[in-house]
Amino acid sequence: VxxxxxxxxxxxxxxxxxxxxxxxxxxxxxxxxxxxxxxxxxxxxxxxxxxxxxxxxxxxxxxxxxxxxxxxxxxxxxxxxxxxxxxxxxxxxxxxxxxxxxxxxxxxxxxxxxxxxxxxxxxxxxxxxxxxxxxxxxxxxxxxxxxxxxxxxxxxxPQDDAKENKLKLNFRNSTLAGGWDINKEPDNHCVILQDQNDKQYLGVIAKKEKQRGYNKIFEKTPENPLYKIDSGEVWQKMEYKQIAAPTGIGGFVRKCFKTAQQYGWKCPDNCLNSEGKIIIKNDEAKENLEAIIDCYKDFFIKYEKDGFSYKKFSFNFKKSSEYEELNNFFSDVERQGYKLDFTTINKAIIDQWVEDGTIYLFEIKNQDANDGKKEGHKNNLHTIYWKALFENNEDKPKLNGGAELFYRKALPKSKQEKIKDNHGKEIIKNFRFSKEKFLFHCPIKMNYKAKSYSDPKYALPEINNQINEALTTFGDIHFLGIDRGEKHLAYYSLVDKNGEMIDQGTLNLPFIDQEGKPRSIKKPKYFYNKKKDKWESEEINCWDYNDLLDAMASNRDMARKNWQTIGTIKELKEGYISQVVRKIADIVVEHGAFIVLEDLNTGFKRGRQKIEKSVYQKFELALAKKLNFLVDKSAKSGEIGSVTRALQLTPPVNNYGDIEKRKQVGIMLYTRANYTSQTDPETGWRKIIYLKKGNEEAIKEQILQNFTDIWFDGLDYYFEYPNKNKSDKPWKLYSGKGGKSLDRFRRSRGKDKNEWTIEPVNVVNILKQVFVNFDEKRSLRSQIIEGKALARTKEKTDFTAWEALRFAIDLIQQIRNTGNNEKDADFLHSPVRDTNGNHFDSRSVSHDRPTSGDANGAYNIARKGLMMNEHIRTWAKKGKPKYDKNTNDLNLFISEEEWDLYLADKKAWQEKLLMFSSRKAMDEEKKKHI
Incomplete structure (x- = not known):
């Protein structure tokens, strides 16, 4: 061919x-x-x-x-x-x-x-x-x-080798640190010690098979020199005790039945089943529940194991008659059957054992224990959690077994890269890898006395119900809308119960110095020079996370294409997510707010977002986890917000699947983000007319079908069409005001296919040329019907006359624009006039109106959250009806029809809330239109 x-x-x-x-x-x-x-x-x-x-x-x-x-x-x-x-x-x-x-x-x-x-x-x-x-x-x-x-x-x-060579240590013991119970110390070879300055140490017993009793050196006996206190220095040893009941509390008592009798416990006949065993099942215990619970209480007062009396757990049970079933009592035992104390030991013996290799001793510390901390330094949450384990507080966290020890070699000096910090001082990049480290990973359980769920999904209805009861009746409720921005990583808007904006701001998180003033981080950023056909570096000032992530993404792109080491961006993204989650949590606590987020599962596609979907999902997950156990670092133990009285604003969450496809997760509401950034915040107008390209006749037909009239009022052109929610007030799309065109910009491709330029477009000039042959004192639409021909424009020589008109109408409806200077960066300029005859312009508004397209998206997402809350309130007033046997009738979906009605006529919207809030009612409404 x-x-x-x-x-x-x-x-x-x-x-x-x-x-x-x-x-x-x-x-x-x-x-x-x-x-x-x-x-x-x-x-x-x-x-x-x-x-x-x-x-x-x-x-x-x-x-x-x-x-x-x-x-x-x-x-x-x-x-x-x-x-x-x-x-x-x-x-x-x-x-x-x-x-x-x-x-x-x-x-x-x-x-x-x-x-x-x-x-x-x-x-x-x-x-x-x-x-x-x-x-x-x-x-x-x-x-x-x-x-x-x-x-x-x-x-x-370079550090990848160090990471890969991180070795798990077991000191020749496969169950090392598997648990902390004093009875299990000989098996697990680990104890926790504490000096007089409250510094804590991990003691690991060295395995010596040939030495009899090597693993029982911490056993508390009268002969053990460790517990003989003289005038020398003393330390303390942790004594951990919990009721080990793998088969349940009932199974545990049955197992210890005969042993307990030796300590004076007797089980009455009416508490035994036909086999002569103590009753452990709810259905068997129903008729004699109070007596059976009394029997179990007596067991836990009298039972002892390995010299430990169970009275020391200091059980504080309810009256037996207050338990609804036996399992409730068993749960109470499990929650209270945990005790952590310290006993005094002889420091000299510890020194001796370290010296002769009987034990290995490691100080337990993290960066909060380093010297040189600034005044007012707040410990990180892990430090707060760890210290809370050892406080004498009823609601403290619980130390769990299953700890692990690791060893990481230092990075060889030949691989240690030197860089300069912000002050020009030479430092080692990734300094932490330049030193050898022993790492201690230890699980703890927060709020362990609270009700447990086998799966987070079972907790969701209960937590949502409690949140709704608290917040829907709260007089000063707020709604915090979060929008994935086009110009910002994310943006927030806080509105009150009336939909009035209280606050707005970027979540780019600007960097600040010690005095709270803006500061920048210098970062080399690579740009591809097309003329020279090579990558060039330029040092830039990064004033926030948006700048820094953008610089790192560009550098990673260069590195990927040029076989250079690709800098890690994962930690930076995680650091950003951590800080933005904390900021959101602070706003929520201060104002008592629902958080309203974009629902990524609706299929509505949005382009050019700064945060890609996968990172946004990580943000959602981190936020849900943070709000599940929200701690204020400055709160003292026992105060609301402290570790012992943390706020729970979401149900337990393990992974993204636990919150995926949900409309509500505690205080987190999910709504469609459709049109939120392009809805006029003043009049409620949004674009609903979409004119397709085509031949002249097709375009003409579309325009005549959609617009009831087209006029020139002596100064400005306008296109009129019906407002379905206000029949007496049709929508009028103006070309501008006072003869001046609306500010509109369009991107066009340059000579290079990858180069784009942003240019202003004068809508009025286009319309003047298109309608040059028309009588501007009469309806322009009527003249079109009469057969008057449109004229082609000089600016758009490649357009037909009708395509030029279609293009002008499309520009008029383009409420969100980005120009080529800072002032015109992402602004809203509405084609519709408010009651005062003005066009909303985000570049010249007061603080209680959106200042950009991203701000508008967050504002309208927040307002949709307000509507969802009204759905919840209406459903609750109806007695919380069910849709079917397993699901509620509550409808949290905000349709486009409801959104438009809310914006046009709030009174009419409130009158229809009974329908909007009910899944059954909405189903019936849909059937009417089939």
Whole structure:
């Protein structure tokens, strides 16, 4: 087919101009001259094409062999320059393979003549099935995997080796630190000690099989010198005790039945079943519940194990008559059957054991214990949680078993990278990896006395119900809308119960110094210079997380394409998420607010968001987890917000699946973000007319169908169409005000397909030219119907007259715009006039109105949250009816029809709340329109 093309040697007919044109670069110019010769010598296009392909293959082969010696002699092969040279070298080899791969056609994809098996087999042999001799061994070729392996090796971060070499320690004991109970210390070989300054230490018993009783050195006996206190220094040893009941409390009591009798416990006959065993099932205990619970209470007062009296648990049970069933009592026992105390020990004996290798001793600390902390420093939450374990407080967290110890080697000095900090001082990058570390991971259980659920989904209805009862009756309720921004990482807007804005702001999280003033972080950022065809670095000032993440993303892109070590962005994103979650939590607590979020599960697609969907989901999960156990670092123990009285504003959450596809998760509400950033906050107008491109007749038909009239009022053009929620007040879309065009901007592609320019567009000028032949004192729509022809415009010479009019109407409805200066960055300029005859303009509004498109999105998301709350209130007033046996009738979905009605006429919306809040009622309404 290609051989039938006439004039195929002419420029841009068959071969791209860039293949043969003159180049400034001497090497590239020589190549193009050779290509031109190939084309001239060829008798037909197919011959020229195949010869050009082989020319490229030979060029890559020559370049590969010409640079091989220099590459193989590199000593410092991980330097930036060396990596770039190696990449260029390997790219030549890869290019040859990729070009040859084009010729490897699958037989089932061919038509006509069969494949040449000799060529196919030769290509397979070269690319996939060949053999080479390496170090005297025959190995299969795998060019593409070798390329990847070399790239991955050269781009590996120095600390990756340290991470991979993190070793789990068990000190020759498979159950090391498996539990803390004093009875299990000989098995688990671990104890926690504390000095006189409240510093804590992990003691690990060294395994010595040949030494009898080596694992019982912490046993509390009269002969043990550890517990003989003299005038020397003393420490304390933790004594941990809990009721170990893997088969349940009832099973535990049955197991210890005979032993308990030795301590004076007796179980009355009316508490035994037909087999003579104490009753443990709810249904069996119903008729004699009070007596059975009394029997169990007596057991826990009298029972002892290994010298530990269970009275020391200090049980504080309810009256037996107050328990509804036996399992409720068992749960009470489990919650109270935990005790953690300290006993005094002789420090000299600990020193002796460390010296002779009887135990290993590690100080338990984190960064909060480091010297040089500033005045007013707040400990991190892990420190607060850990300290709370040992406080004498009824609601303290619980220390769990299953701890782990790890060892991480220090990064060799040769791999430690030196950088300069913000003050120009030389420091070690990723300093923590420059020192060897022993790591202690220890699980704890927060709020362990609270009701437990086998799965978070079972807690959801209960928590939602409690939240709704508290907040829907709360007089000063607020709604915090969060919008994934286009110009911001995220934006928030706080509105009150009347929908009035109280506060708004970016969640880019600006950086501040010790005095609370804005500060910047200097960061090199790579830009691709197209003219020079290379990446160039420029040091920029990052004033917030948006700047910093943008710089790091650009640097990672450069590194990925140039075989440089790719900087880690995961930790930065996690750090940002952690801080933004804390800020949101603070706002919620201060104002008593529902959090209203964009529902990512509705299928509504949004483009150009700064935070991609996966990161936003991590943010949602982190927020739900934080609000499940919300602690105020400054709250003292026992105060609301402290570890012992943390706020629970969401149900337990383990993973994203626990909150996915939910409309409510505690105080977190999910709503569709449709049109929220492009709804006029003043009039409630949003774009509902979408005119498609097409031929002139099709465009004309659309315009006449959608608009009831088109006028020029002496100063401005306007397009009128019905307002379905206010029949007496049709919508009027104006071209501007006082003869001046609305501020509108459009992007257009430059000469380079990847270059875009933003230019202002004057809507009035377009309309003047389109309607130049019309009588502006009469209805323009009437004149169109009468057959008056539109005129083409000078600006849009490639547009037909009707396409120019369609384009102008589209621009008028473009409420959200971004110009080419800071003032015009993401502003709203409505085409509809308010009751005062003004167009909403976010560039000149008071603090209680959205100041940008992102702010408007957050504001309207918050207002949708207000509507959802009214759904909840209405449903609750109806007695919380059910939709079916298993689900509530509560409807939290905000449809476009309801949203438009709320914006147009709040009184009419309130009158329909009984329908909007009910799933059954909405189903019935839908059936009417089928």
């Amino acid at each position: 290609i051989d039938e093309v006439d004039g195929w040697r002419d420029e841009d007919i068959f071969f791209k101009k860039s293949l043969i044109e003159e180049r400034k670069d001497e090497k590239e110019n020589k190549k193009n001259k050779k290509r031109l010769e190939v084309i001239k010598k060829a008798e037909k296009p197919s011959q020229a094409l195949i010869n050009l392909i082989f020319f490229d293959i030979n060029e890559h082969i020559e370049q590969f062999f010409d640079t091989s010696k220099a590459i193989l002699s590199l000593q410092e092969y991980k330097s930036k320059e060396s990596k770039e040279a190696i990449k260029a070298w390997m790219d030549h080899a890869l290019a040859v393979n990729q070009i040859l791969k084009y010729f490897l056609v699958k037989e089932n994809k061919t038509k006509g003549n069969p494949l040449d098996s000799e060529i196919s087999n030769a290509l397979k042999n070269i690319l996939f099935e060949g053999k080479i001799i390496f170090d005297g061994k025959e190995i299969d070729v795998d060019w593409f995997r070798w390329y990847d392996a070399l790239r991955n090796y050269l781009t590996k971060k």
